[in-house]
Amino acid sequence: MSKPRYTHLVQNLPSSTPFVGPETQERETGIKFDARIGANENGFGPSPKAVQAMQAAAAESWMYGDPESYDLRKAIAEAMGVQMANVVVGEGIDGLLGYLTRLLIEPGDTVVSSAGAYPTFNYHVAGFGGVVETVPYRDDHEDLQALIAKAKETDAKLIYFANPDNPMGTWHNGDDIAAQLEHIPDGCLLILDEAYVELAPDGTAAQYPVEHPKVIRMRTLSKGYGLAGARVGYALGAAELIKSFDKIRNHFGMNRASQAAALAALGDQDWLELTRERVAKARQRIADIAAQNGMTAIPSATNFVALDTGRDAAFAKAILEGLANKGVFIRMPFVAPQNRCIRVSCGPDLELDILAEKLPEVLKDLD
Amino acid sequence: MSKPRYTHLVQNLPSSTPFVGPETQERETGIKFDARIGANENGFGPSPKAVQAMQAAAAESWMYGDPESYDLRKAIAEAMGVQMANVVVGEGIDGLLGYLTRLLIEPGDTVVSSAGAYPTFNYHVAGFGGVVETVPYRDDHEDLQALIAKAKETDAKLIYFANPDNPMGTWHNGDDIAAQLEHIPDGCLLILDEAYVELAPDGTAAQYPVEHPKVIRMRTLSKGYGLAGARVGYALGAAELIKSFDKIRNHFGMNRASQAAALAALGDQDWLELTRERVAKARQRIADIAAQNGMTAIPSATNFVALDTGRDAAFAKAILEGLANKGVFIRMPFVAPQNRCIRVSCGPDLELDILAEKLPEVLKDLD
Numbered sequence: 222m223s224k225p226r227y228t229h230l231v232q233n234l235p236s237s238t239p240f241v242g243p244e245t246q247e248r249e250t251g252i253k254f255d256a257r258i259g260a261n262e263n264g265f266g267p268s269p270k271a272v273q274a275m276q277a278a279a280a281e282s283w284m285y286g287d288p289e290s291y292d293l294r295k296a297i298a299e300a301m302g303v304q305m306a307n308v309v310v311g312e313g314i315d316g317l318l319g320y321l322t323r324l325l326i327e328p329g330d331t332v333v334s335s336a337g338a339y340p341t342f343n344y345h346v347a348g349f350g351g352v353v354e355t356v357p358y359r360d361d362h363e364d365l366q367a368l369i370a371k372a373k374e375t376d377a378k379l380i381y382f383a384n385p386d387n388p389m390g391t392w393h394n395g396d397d398i399a400a401q402l403e404h405i406p407d408g409c410l411l412i413l414d415e416a417y418v419e420l421a422p423d424g425t426a427a428q429y430p431v432e433h434p435k436v437i438r439m440r441t442l443s444k445g446y447g448l449a450g451a452r453v454g455y456a457l458g459a460a461e462l463i464k465s466f467d468k469i470r471n472h473f474g475m476n477r478a479s480q481a482a483a484l485a486a487l488g489d490q491d492w493l494e495l496t497r498e499r500v501a502k503a504r505q506r507i508a509d510i511a512a513q514n515g516m517t518a519i520p521s522a523t524n525f526v527a528l529d530t531g532r533d534a535a536f537a538k539a540i541l542e543g544l545a546n547k548g549v550f551i552r553m554p555f556v557a558p559q560n561r562c563i564r565v566s567c568g569p570d571l572e573l574d575i576l577a578e579k580l581p582e583v584l585k586d587l588d
Numbered sequence: 589m590s591k592p593r594y595t596h597l598v599q600n601l602p603s604s605t606p607f608v609g610p611e612t613q614e615r616e617t618g619i620k621f622d623a624r625i626g627a628n629e630n631g632f633g634p635s636p637k638a639v640q641a642m643q644a645a646a647a648e649s650w651m652y653g654d655p656e657s658y659d660l661r662k663a664i665a666e667a668m669g670v671q672m673a674n675v676v677v678g679e680g681i682d683g684l685l686g687y688l689t690r691l692l693i694e695p696g697d698t699v700v701s702s703a704g705a706y707p708t709f710n711y712h713v714a715g716f717g718g719v720v721e722t723v724p725y726r727d728d729h730e731d732l733q734a735l736i737a738k739a740k741e742t743d744a745k746l747i748y749f750a751n752p753d754n755p756m757g758t759w760h761n762g763d764d765i766a767a768q769l770e771h772i773p774d775g776c777l778l779i780l781d782e783a784y785v786e787l788a789p790d791g792t793a794a795q796y797p798v799e800h801p802k803v804i805r806m807r808t809l810s811k812g813y814g815l816a817g818a819r820v821g822y823a824l825g826a827a828e829l830i831k832s833f834d835k836i837r838n839h840f841g842m843n844r845a846s847q848a849a850a851l852a853a854l855g856d857q858d859w860l861e862l863t864r865e866r867v868a869k870a871r872q873r874i875a876d877i878a879a880q881n882g883m884t885a886i887p888s889a890t891n892f893v894a895l896d897t898g899r900d901a902a903f904a905k906a907i908l909e910g911l912a913n914k915g916v917f918i919r920m921p922f923v924a925p926q927n928r929c930i931r932v933s934c935g936p937d938l939e940l941d942i943l944a945e946k947l948p949e950v951l952k953d954l955d
Contacts (some may be wrong), residue, residue, distance in 0.1 A: 223774035223801050225829055226745050228694040234835040244654040266650045275646040279639045282817040283630045287611040312679065315838055327595040348836050378593050407590035434590050450649040450844030462592055468601040469715050471682055476843045477817030
């Protein structure tokens with residue numbers, strides 16, 4: 222029987238997904254999640270102005286989105302103090318990571334990441350035939366110095382570094398990051414993933430010239446702005462690098478209503494401030510729940526908290542499964558030693574109430 | 589100065605876009621389009637039920653979309669009489685064409701298309717290092733027999749064939765297509781792009797078993813269903829081929845509100861029927877306007893009409909520019925001899941009134 226002739230690369234790729242979605246889990250178990258606090262979604266929701274903008278744009282969905290995302294890029298450029306030529310908008314950071322990987326990675330090329338960092342980046346790298354070299358976390362923090370050293374050692378084309386980090390929620394001061402940039406080897410590009418930076422303490426975002434040839438900064442509307450389902454991310458970098466995305470990106474790939482929603486969300490900084498306050502309270506609440514259950518919250522600069530169970534991955538996994546069976550969706554780090562933890566996303570009190578009620582029950586069952 | 593190390597492929601790619609968006613033209617000329625009838629968008633708009641679904645989902649945009657698009661795939665599978673394993677949902681046909689090209693094409697591989705057919709497919713092929721071999725249109729129709737012959741001759745991995753065609757709007761009977769499938773060479777896959785098929789006469793969609801190993805059918809919510817800005821397309825094919833998309837697709841790439849809108853749109857077949865009637869009337873109206881201006885409408889099974897100017901590409905291009913300067917956005921085929929035509933999308937009377945008013949003025953200026 223004739224079959225399509227897949228590329229050599231694709232023939233050897235597994236059929237996989239970086240994450241199992243909560244809907245998939247619900248379908249498999251038949252149990253609906255009452256508390257959806259596992260995917261670092263922002264349960265406090267997007268700005269009402271963003272919702273209104275999306276609703277107003279709904280009836281205009283017969284039109285394609287502007288392939289240049291002009292208005293959105295203009296607003297981002299102004300807010301960030303850069304030129305529009307330094308900004309590319311894409312289908313979430315996931316989409317932008319895919320494009321960037323495609324631009325740089327061909328079979329056999331090396332990238333560097335932290336062991337247990339964002340798996341979607343690794344998925345993209347594998348998808349283009351690259352090899353991911355890892356360095357361990359240091360005290361639950363990503364270790365930029367070690368990443369750079371490994372990049373030198375392996376002649377890596379890309380370094381992936383998230384600040385704040387996912388899944389641990391830890392962070393570095395922006396100045397410490399900026400001080401490391403000069404050590405990045407020639408021919409290597411640092412991906413500075415700041416997906417959660419709007420929720421981090423002031424000073425977390427590194428300051429450096431946007432034309433720096435060795436860094437690309439990635440941001441998203443998915444986390445602080447609460448628009449994960451709208452798929453809007455952006456990257457900031459040297460104009461030449463940003464322009465290269467035009468060689469391969471899906472020019473008409475942006476959702477038109479999402480463009481409008483993102484523009485409105487960025488314009489509502491009051492809502493972001495309110496979200497920051499709500500997230501800070503939720504982080505404390507999660508830490509309190511953890512303490513009441515014999516766990517330790519790792520300080521977080523994100524909208525989630527990694528809770529150190531004090532035991533091992535099998536125990537953490539058992540908690541995940543126990544909570545899932547009681548309608549609570551959370552996740553956990555994939556790799557040791559971080560996988561001694563469970564990871565809980567910030568959400569409204571109603572959902573954290575459910576966690577507070579169900580977690581002791583699960584732990585009791587595990588005794 | 590250090591630069592990122594692009595792949596060998598990317599270094600040789602031009603920075604390009606398959607189409608210039610109307611917003612870009614407006615920004616360049618400073619003239620707003622009063623009639624947006626150039627991108628084959630569906631100006632009759634999506635079903636009000638789809639709009640309502642999108643609006644209702646807007647506030648839930650803090651959640652990622654279901655990475656399996658389960659509900660939507662289920663509805664598509666039921667409507668098409670296939671299994672869910674035969675359906676993949678993606679970010680428009682553009683997104684799916686990109687994924688499929690990535691699955692099959694590596695540098696030096698050959699694909700076959702018609703000279704002047706959908707440029708976004710060619711963009712994707714070039715983006716993965718493939719070579720596009722073309723055959724001419726025959727009497728303004730894509731020529732499947734010639735495409736298959738060329739595929740044999742060039743050992744092509746993919747054939748691109750749209751039915752109905754864009755940019756000419758012509759079509760073949762589905763039975764004639766089905767009869768050709770047995771002639772597709774082993775190791776070659778036919779992309780049957782049916783983006784416009786909902787607007788075509790009954791019998792246009794080819795009937796064949798969905799597990800046929802040599803065809804993948806692509807459909808979209810962008811045209812008949814009026815949701816171009818929502819970026820929802822789907823492909824139907826053998827389960828093994830469909831599963832291969834999971835190796836590389838952006839699993840969390842679908843917009844959540846778009847998933848809801850698409851589901852509602854597919855459920856409102858009454859609206860689609862109304863759209864078919866409106867499109868048919870608009871096609872006639874465009875043909876009448878053409879006749880009044882000494883042009884000939886080429887019979888169309890789509891929501892646009894190619895108008896034969898009876899002259900050459902320079903003349904057609906002058907009409908495009910003249911109309912653009914008067915606030916009317918239309919497009920034209922890229923390649924001879926089709927580029928003797930201009931292409932007008934169906935739209936509400938208000939926009940066709942503007943065309944009817946401005947076209948004679950433009951032609952007079954060109955005299």
